[in-house]
Amino acid sequence: MTVAETRSDIVAAAPAVRHQRRISWGAVGDHAILIIGSLIMIVPVVLAFLTSTHDVVTIHREGLQFLPGGEFAKTYGNVLFRSGGFTGEVNGVTMTVNSLILGIGFAVGKIVVSMMAAYAIVYFRFPFGTFAFWMIFTTLLLPLEVRILPSYEIVQSLGLTNTYTGLIVPLIASATGTFFFRQFFKSVPDELVEAARIDGAGPVKFFIDILLPLSQTMIAAMFIIMFVYGWNQYLWPTLITTDEGYFTLVRGIKQILQVWIGSNIPEYGEAMALAILAMLPPVVIVVVFQSWFVKGLTESDK
Amino acid sequence: MAPVNISRVSKDYASGARAVSDVSLDIADGEFIVLVGPSGCGKSTLLRMVAGLETITEGTVAIGDRIVNDVDPANRDIAMVFQNYALYPHMTVKRNMAYGLTNRKMAKSEIDRRVAEASAILRLDDYLDRKPRQLSGGQRQRVAMGRAIVREPACFLFDEPLSNLDAKLRVDMRGEIKQLQRRLGTTSIYVTHDQMEAMTLADRLVVLNLGRIEQVGTPLDVFRNPASLFVASFIGSPEMNLFDAEGDGNGALRVGAMTIAHGHDRPVSGKVKIGIRPHHLMPAENGSAHGELAVTHVEELGTERLIHGTLEGQRCTLAVAAGYPAAERMGVSLNSAELHLFDGSTGRRL
Numbered sequence: 221m222t223v224a225e226t227r228s229d230i231v232a233a234a235p236a237v238r239h240q241r242r243i244s245w246g247a248v249g250d251h252a253i254l255i256i257g258s259l260i261m262i263v264p265v266v267l268a269f270l271t272s273t274h275d276v277v278t279i280h281r282e283g284l285q286f287l288p289g290g291e292f293a294k295t296y297g298n299v300l301f302r303s304g305g306f307t308g309e310v311n312g313v314t315m316t317v318n319s320l321i322l323g324i325g326f327a328v329g330k331i332v333v334s335m336m337a338a339y340a341i342v343y344f345r346f347p348f349g350t351f352a353f354w355m356i357f358t359t360l361l362l363p364l365e366v367r368i369l370p371s372y373e374i375v376q377s378l379g380l381t382n383t384y385t386g387l388i389v390p391l392i393a394s395a396t397g398t399f400f401f402r403q404f405f406k407s408v409p410d411e412l413v414e415a416a417r418i419d420g421a422g423p424v425k426f427f428i429d430i431l432l433p434l435s436q437t438m439i440a441a442m443f444i445i446m447f448v449y450g451w452n453q454y455l456w457p458t459l460i461t462t463d464e465g466y467f468t469l470v471r472g473i474k475q476i477l478q479v480w481i482g483s484n485i486p487e488y489g490e491a492m493a494l495a496i497l498a499m500l501p502p503v504v505i506v507v508v509f510q511s512w513f514v515k516g517l518t519e520s521d522k
Numbered sequence: 523m524a525p526v527n528i529s530r531v532s533k534d535y536a537s538g539a540r541a542v543s544d545v546s547l548d549i550a551d552g553e554f555i556v557l558v559g560p561s562g563c564g565k566s567t568l569l570r571m572v573a574g575l576e577t578i579t580e581g582t583v584a585i586g587d588r589i590v591n592d593v594d595p596a597n598r599d600i601a602m603v604f605q606n607y608a609l610y611p612h613m614t615v616k617r618n619m620a621y622g623l624t625n626r627k628m629a630k631s632e633i634d635r636r637v638a639e640a641s642a643i644l645r646l647d648d649y650l651d652r653k654p655r656q657l658s659g660g661q662r663q664r665v666a667m668g669r670a671i672v673r674e675p676a677c678f679l680f681d682e683p684l685s686n687l688d689a690k691l692r693v694d695m696r697g698e699i700k701q702l703q704r705r706l707g708t709t710s711i712y713v714t715h716d717q718m719e720a721m722t723l724a725d726r727l728v729v730l731n732l733g734r735i736e737q738v739g740t741p742l743d744v745f746r747n748p749a750s751l752f753v754a755s756f757i758g759s760p761e762m763n764l765f766d767a768e769g770d771g772n773g774a775l776r777v778g779a780m781t782i783a784h785g786h787d788r789p790v791s792g793k794v795k796i797g798i799r800p801h802h803l804m805p806a807e808n809g810s811a812h813g814e815l816a817v818t819h820v821e822e823l824g825t826e827r828l829i830h831g832t833l834e835g836q837r838c839t840l841a842v843a844a845g846y847p848a849a850e851r852m853g854v855s856l857n858s859a860e861l862h863l864f865d866g867s868t869g870r871r872l
Binding site: 414433435 | 523573574575595597600601602604605606608609610611612621622625626669678
């Protein structure tokens with residue numbers, strides 16, 4: 221009797237339950253993959269942060285820390301404001317400023333140069349135009365690491381070592397940027413160009429009045445990519461700047477571990493703190509501008 | 523406002539293709555000219571040569587009394603309306619209209635006056651501060667026209683401006699364009715592939731085919747006296763019926779087993795094409811019928827019905843009043859006064 225009752229209950233209840241909440245295993249699987257992926261990316265950063273809030277002795281003795289410690293203010297204060305290095309002239313703030321100059325200079329320079337290159341390639345018929353484009357494009361095969369010696373030679377012979385110019389200008393030429401802007405300009409309808417011609421807009425006016433505003437989202441997207449790329453430069457700044465006043469954050473991390481090596485315990489906490497600080501600006505930029513970023517690379521407002 | 527003179531103009535593309543060949547056309551001041559033809563007939567190329575967006579291989583284009591072959595589009599005193607509107611997406615309606623004037627360093631008060639005037643004509647007053655993407659297709663098209671109007675040019679050039687609109691709006695806008703052109707009295711050249719648009723808008727119609735002018739004339743003239751087979755089949759909807767026929771040299775034509783007297787003043791002999799519009803074919807009783815139509819299908823248009831079938835083995839359409847009964851086989855008589863005769867080999871009108 222009870223069995224029969226239960227059964228009838230199940231039969232009666234089943235459709236309602238199924239109607240309310242049906243577990244879609246596909247969605248669960250998707251989420252599992254996303255969550256695992258996020259964890260793989262986030263956990264190391266969180267660990268680095270948590271570890272950086274402990275004192276050196278604890279870190280040295282116990283390794284990575286999974287709980288926050290009490291040394292947050294001290295570690296981060298040290299990293300940011302205590303002068304270090306051989307000369308004692310550089311602290312976290314100056315390094316951040318250097319990194320910002322490099323990142324912004326790099327991004328702005330790349331955008332300006334590649335936009336103008338793409339403008340010339342797309343809108344002007346000149347001999348060997350296509351050839352010029354493909355020449356630029358093939359430089360993708362020659363990243364900085366491959367041409368680092370000749371590049372250094374040139375910068376050095378121009379006396380630009382230990383200058384912001386030497387740090388930024390040699391990295392500005394960008395095949396990627398030129399390519400993206402070329403594709404974008406090509407998608408601008410011809411009629412718009414023709415309408416502007418009839419409206420009496422010359423090449424410069426067309427570029428500034430029409431093309432630049434249309435490229436806004438694209439420029440934002442390129443800025444993000446290039447800023448992060450410039451911010452994360454390590455090899456080139458290492459080579460060009462020997463004066464600690466020009467050190468960037470990314471270089472500083474190594475410096476902390478190296479300089480204080482001796483009979484002392486390496487300042488793991490400070491290195492981690494600096495790594496976290498070095499990560500912050502690119503993250504902030506991407507988070508703030510992410511909608512622009514997606515827009516720039518996908519949709520076109522034409 | 524000025525006449526436009528196109529004199530022996532040809533256009534060769536770099537690929538060697540000849541898009542326009544030896545076209546001459548005199549357009550009077552204030553005239554509304556429609557260039558019509560199938561796609562690839564060179565009508566847009568011709569318009570773009572007048573606009574200065576395409577170089578002219580041979581011949582001259584003059585606007586007013588000035589030859590403009592080597593004049594920049596901005597200085598030709600023309601304004602153009604494009605098929606996809608080509609509005610600047612990041613500018614407001616007002617700035618879109620004013621842009622060309624600002625570039626000409628016109629005084630701000632004059633720009634404001636012209637924009638206000640144009641937006642009043644086009645009923646765009648409420649939209650001046652909107653961006654093009656916030657407007658409907660018809661409104662965008664009006665903005666594009668506004669941009670042309672504020673220039674107060676010698677000549678308007680329209681490149682299929684209504685093709686992106688839906689059918690109903692197209693009819694409305696057609697009327698608006700016509701009224702506007704009347705009101706402003708500006709010489710206009712209008713390109714379309716839609717023969718309905720061409721017929722309704724044009725003061726004079728220019729039918730183009732394969733880069734050449736087939737016929738120039740008023741819409742009625744072109745409709746009533748098509749100069750060639752091509753014009754006959756292109757202009758008019760439903761399309762004209764064309765039959766292979768043979769003239770016996772005594773004023774009679776044979777289409778298959780059918781014999782028709784034609785009202786032509788000259789006897790015709792040998793192979794010819796005859797054309798007759800579906801409205802000039804009449805259903806007839808057996809006695810008076812010229813032939814018999816084997817009906818394949820019927821199209822209902824509401825105001826009338828089109829009966830499609832074959833007459834003596836050749837495709838034929840018959841337009842009858844709505845509700846007229848269609849049978850499997852119908853007797854048909856031809857109104858010989860409405861017959862068009864074309865040369866069998868050249869396709870020219872006889």
